[in-house]
Amino acid sequence: MNLQVREVINIITKPVGIIPDTVDMLLFGSDNQSVDNIGVAFMPTYENIRKCVEMDINLLVCHEGVFYSHSTDVPLNGSSIIVEKQRLIEKSGISIFRLHDYIHNYKPDLIMKGLIRSLCWEDNILEHKATSSVLQLPKITLNEIITYIKNKLNLPYLHFIGDLTMEISKVGLLVGFRGGGANAIPLFEEDGADLVIYGEGPEWETPEYVRDAMALGKQKAVIILGHRESEEPGMKLFAKELQTIFPDTPVNFLVSNAHIHLY
Secondary structure, three states: OEEEHHHHHHHOOOOOOOOOOOOOOEEOOOOOOOOOOOEEEOOOHHHHHHHHHHOOOOOOEEEOOOOOOOOOOOOOOOHHHHHHHHHHHHOOEEEEEEEEEHHOOOOHHHHHHHHHOOOHHHHEEEEEHHHHHHEEEEEOOOEHHHHHHHHHHHHOOEEEOOOOEEEEEEEEEEEEOOOOOHHHHHHOOOOOOEEEEEEEOOOOHHHHHHHHHHOOOEEEOEOOOOOOHHHHHHHHOOOHHHHHHOOOOOOEOOOOOOOOOOO
């Protein structure tokens, strides 16, 4: 009997159970559609959907939404961009399942696990919290850790706040849009982090806390990776784990290339 979309969905959501009011759902296609080629992507970009067509992928599992909103509502109703993208999806017959809340609720959060693995920090974990992880590193300067992260994640640049010569030992780590003050500041205040690394967050919250800390002579720092940069490693790890679950079905990881540039 052929593998079906509903079987894949049931298996990848089973570790968590039922999440009420989730954005995770089958966005396109049918749950009884046969699956013989799976794609995994952080973003369901137009380019990635076109790759699915070229590679005969009939199920795409993505982390973020299709139409530029965290919710399931479609913004910019009538936009020609949305119309063209939807036309491509419907013409291809591909099924698209969004895996956002469930994968963040794996124990540990698989998106976090993927980032930590990409940074080779698995042996440095002190604690996994609900929305963050705390790590203890051998002493390293802020300048050295920035260079290290850029090399490990293949990033051309990073945003940071702090004294490049300061020594880092304890690090708080947050993925995605979790860099706001409510999540990041307790890592400094309660966990004693020297450095907090996160994907993105409001610029008037955590960065301003660090600015004032520095003005008061406190050695604190922040590194801002970017949303995709912090979460795509987790979806890459998910693709590898999915391949072990379905060894007879090809699982292809589709990279969402960087598109925000510095001039």
